[in-house]
Amino acid sequence: MKLTSIYIRILVGLIGIGIMSPRILMAEEELNTCVSCHVENDLMPQDYIMEDVHQHSGLSCAGCHGGDPTAEDMDESMSPDKGYIGIPAYKDTPAFCGKCHSKIEFMRVYQPRIPTDQEDQYHTSMHGKKLLAGDQGVAQCSSCHTSHAILPAKDTRSSVHPYNIPATCDRCHGDSELMAARGRKTDQFSDYAKSVHGTALLEKGDTGAPACNDCHGNHGAAPPGAESVSHICGSCHLNNIEFFKTSKMGQSFESADYHSCEQCHGNHAIMKPSDEFLNVHESSLCLECHSDGDEGYLVAESMYTDIKDTDSLYQAAQLHLLDIQIKGMNDVDIAYLLKESKQNLIQLRTMVHTFDADQVAEKAVEGKGLSSQAIELAGDEIHEFNRRRVGFGIATLAFVLLALAVYFKIRQIDSQESNPSNEL
Amino acid sequence: MSEGIKQKAFAWLDERFDLQPLVNMMDHKKVPIHSHTIWYYMGGVTLFLFMVQVFTGILLLLYYRPGEESAYESMQFILTDVKFGWLFRNVHAWSANLMIFFAFTHMFSVIFTRAFLKPRELTWVSGFLMLLLAMFFGFSGYLLPWNELAYFATKVGTDIVGAVPLIGEKLKIIIRGGEDVTGATLSRFFGIHVAVLPALTTILLGFHLLMVSRQGISEPREFSKLPAEKKHYMPFFPHFVMRDGLLWLIINIIVLSLAVFYPWDLGLKADALASAPMGIKPEWYFMFMFQTLKEIPPHIWFMEGETVGILVFGVAALLWMALPFAKFRGKTIVESKWINILALISLTYMVVLTIIGYL
Numbered sequence: 001m002k003l004t005s006i007y008i009r010i011l012v013g014l015i016g017i018g019i020m021s022p023r024i025l026m027a028e029e030e031l032n033t034c035v036s037c038h039v040e041n042d043l044m045p046q047d048y049i050m051e052d053v054h055q056h057s058g059l060s061c062a063g064c065h066g067g068d069p070t071a072e073d074m075d076e077s078m079s080p081d082k083g084y085i086g087i088p089a090y091k092d093t094p095a096f097c098g099k100c101h102s103k104i105e106f107m108r109v110y111q112p113r114i115p116t117d118q119e120d121q122y123h124t125s126m127h128g129k130k131l132l133a134g135d136q137g138v139a140q141c142s143s144c145h146t147s148h149a150i151l152p153a154k155d156t157r158s159s160v161h162p163y164n165i166p167a168t169c170d171r172c173h174g175d176s177e178l179m180a181a182r183g184r185k186t187d188q189f190s191d192y193a194k195s196v197h198g199t200a201l202l203e204k205g206d207t208g209a210p211a212c213n214d215c216h217g218n219h220g221a222a223p224p225g226a227e228s229v230s231h232i233c234g235s236c237h238l239n240n241i242e243f244f245k246t247s248k249m250g251q252s253f254e255s256a257d258y259h260s261c262e263q264c265h266g267n268h269a270i271m272k273p274s275d276e277f278l279n280v281h282e283s284s285l286c287l288e289c290h291s292d293g294d295e296g297y298l299v300a301e302s303m304y305t306d307i308k309d310t311d312s313l314y315q316a317a318q319l320h321l322l323d324i325q326i327k328g329m330n331d332v333d334i335a336y337l338l339k340e341s342k343q344n345l346i347q348l349r350t351m352v353h354t355f356d357a358d359q360v361a362e363k364a365v366e367g368k369g370l371s372s373q374a375i376e377l378a379g380d381e382i383h384e385f386n387r388r389r390v391g392f393g394i395a396t397l398a399f400v401l402l403a404l405a406v407y408f409k410i411r412q413i414d415s416q417e418s419n420p421s422n423e424l
Numbered sequence: 425m426s427e428g429i430k431q432k433a434f435a436w437l438d439e440r441f442d443l444q445p446l447v448n449m450m451d452h453k454k455v456p457i458h459s460h461t462i463w464y465y466m467g468g469v470t471l472f473l474f475m476v477q478v479f480t481g482i483l484l485l486l487y488y489r490p491g492e493e494s495a496y497e498s499m500q501f502i503l504t505d506v507k508f509g510w511l512f513r514n515v516h517a518w519s520a521n522l523m524i525f526f527a528f529t530h531m532f533s534v535i536f537t538r539a540f541l542k543p544r545e546l547t548w549v550s551g552f553l554m555l556l557l558a559m560f561f562g563f564s565g566y567l568l569p570w571n572e573l574a575y576f577a578t579k580v581g582t583d584i585v586g587a588v589p590l591i592g593e594k595l596k597i598i599i600r601g602g603e604d605v606t607g608a609t610l611s612r613f614f615g616i617h618v619a620v621l622p623a624l625t626t627i628l629l630g631f632h633l634l635m636v637s638r639q640g641i642s643e644p645r646e647f648s649k650l651p652a653e654k655k656h657y658m659p660f661f662p663h664f665v666m667r668d669g670l671l672w673l674i675i676n677i678i679v680l681s682l683a684v685f686y687p688w689d690l691g692l693k694a695d696a697l698a699s700a701p702m703g704i705k706p707e708w709y710f711m712f713m714f715q716t717l718k719e720i721p722p723h724i725w726f727m728e729g730e731t732v733g734i735l736v737f738g739v740a741a742l743l744w745m746a747l748p749f750a751k752f753r754g755k756t757i758v759e760s761k762w763i764n765i766l767a768l769i770s771l772t773y774m775v776v777l778t779i780i781g782y783l
Binding site for chain 2: 328330332388389392395396399400402403406407409410413414
């Protein structure tokens with residue numbers, strides 16, 4: 001390694017930890033003429049941050065842009081003969097980044113397990129295809145990752161950290177001018193933000209909740225097709241998709257080319273599912289396809305009744321449990337039963353995706369049994385509580401009577417002593 | 425039972441055990457009547473609560489199983505499945521607290537009425553030692569349910585023992601049965617609680633009661649100075665005994681009410697790997713000492729503050745026990761007003777520090 005190269009690395013590192021300011025660097029201009037010259041002429045990239053991941057890994061400006069950072073002459077340092085590329089053309093950016101990121105031999109030195117197929121994936125994406133077709137407004141690497149403020153995805157400040165991905169995508173997908181030209185809507189972010197997933201991620205900070213890329217992919221981003229929707233949702237909601245796929249409804253959806261999950265739950269604005277989805281007497285989703293009296297209508301009606309009954313009994317049992325706890329009685333077995341009952345209710349709601357009223361009814365019987373058992377136990381505890389009170393009352397009465405007897409005996413003795421003519 | 429049978433039974437027993445002198449003594453035993461007579465009942469109440477402790481403790485022993493894997497579970501079993509287990513456990517816990525409260529009350533009433541003076545020096549010493557034993561009873565019994573609060577409170581409590589000069593660390597290891605509070609600590613606390621302390625207390629209690637019977641009930645100085653015609657007494661039996669009985673019944677009702685309406689939580693099972701829960705506090709009767717150790721600066725002169733605090737408490741306890749033998753400025757305590765001031769300051773200090781500890 002050349003001595004100058006070592007100096008440059010040290011200097012870049014020092015900038016990174018904030019020991020030296022660019023002003024100090026100017027005194028050492030022979031070591032990195034890119035930085036010294038750009039600082040002097042106030043031409044540093046606007047998005048430049050010292051914590052940039054490339055700078056931290058010791059990559060200098062020339063590492064991406066080429067040229068000779070040791071040459072003092074601008075023409076020489078930025079000469080194409082010295083490999084100077086400058087700012088890559090918009091359409092060339094994927095290849096520009098891919099120079100290193102597509103080479104496992106190079107990348108594994110820095111991150112042994114990093115994937116190197118981003119560029120290839122990108123070209124399969126809608127963004128990549130449109131870019132190749134000459135669309136200069138679609139996203140490429142720097143649109144999401146930035147140019148000089150790139151941070152690891154696990155860093156919460158990174159534009160591609162799960163917390164920030166919805167906003168990063170929205171920078172373009174929320175731009176009405178940009179999207180209008182491409183015939184796209186711009187309400188994805190606002191829909192997502194109020195959805196069950198959006199609230200979990202953006203408000204509760206639950207990184208287990210999906211951001212845009214979890215459904216649409218990262219570098220190979222494309223809208224999921226009719227078949228892949230179920231795969232995407234099913235990657236987290238395993239049981240739901242298994243039940244659905246083997247159900248009659250799943251087969252009908254497949255033959256009708258419907259977007260399985262999306263058909264009922266929507267896409268970006270997925271709300272917390274409610275039992276009311278099945279309430280055919282009010283505004284059930286089922287009524288979009290089924291009508292009063294048909295098989296689907298009756299199945300939905302039966303499943304709704306079973307779930308509501310099981311839930312009502314569970315809620316009643318919860319109230320009993322609360323009462324037991326307030327009374328300070330033994331709640332261990334009741335709480336355990338209700339934990340099982342709650343689990344049953346979750347399973348019951350998942351089993352709705354079988355669209356099989358008999359299966360759901362069977363599960364509901366099990367759940368109602370658990371809650372009933374808990375209520376029965378709570379009744380025993382209440383009975384025991386009352387028994388204790390009554391027992392205490394009787395014992396207290398007995399002790400009070402005894403105390404009164406002793407008290408009157410004392411008085412009798414005292415009075416007998418003050419008046420000896422009285423008999424004891 | 426008819427009088428004839430009673431007399432025959434007594435004669436049968438008297439012939440064998442020579443009971444008549446005991447009956448004569450009871451007949452002649454009398455209790456002074458004055459404005460402070462109420463304090464004579466405190467010792468009796470403490471004795472009653474001790475008996476409650478023995479009774480409920482034996483019942484709990486039928487089901488309690490010491491051990492890291494069984495203590496908490498057996499307590500759960502006692503509280504949920506054993507008939508009246510909940511009642512006996514709660515009575516045991518409440519009665520323990522009340523017993524210590526009445527023991528303290530008894531001690532201070534003895535101080536203020538000067539009942540500890542000659543010839544009752546050893547009665548005082550045995551009483552004070554029993555109070556210390558009662559506190560050890562409380563400390564060892566607190567750990568037995570093996571719940572989270574008890575575990576960490578014992579950790580803190582035994583850590584304090586470690587600050588005793590010279591022997592502290594060794595003593596701590598002996599008490600804990602190792603470096604840390606473990607099942608070994610539980611085993612030895614159980615042994616101490618159900619065997620060692622009851623044995624020592626029984627010996628001291630026997631001595632204490634024997635002395636009280638032998639020496640009679642102390643008369644306050646003002647009372648003893650009264651002319652004979654102005655002194656009023658009540659016979660110990662049946663007058664005082666019946667009043668004592670009445671008070672015991674009332675205390676019994678109070679203990680039962682507390683046990684039914686304010687049951688003690690079992691809490692969560694002790695977990696050595698869990699972080700200590702918020703607000704670990706010792707039992708109320710240790711609070712004034714705990715709070716003092718918290719208030720003491722970390723270093724005093726060349727010693728650690730905690731060590732100084734423990735030394736001071738140790739010396740204070742010894743001096744307190746030796747009070748009947750002390751003289752102030754050449755006068756016996758009976759002539760000195762200092763003892764009342766000292767007792768009042770001690771009592772105020774304990775009450776104030778306890779209140780601060782709970783704020």
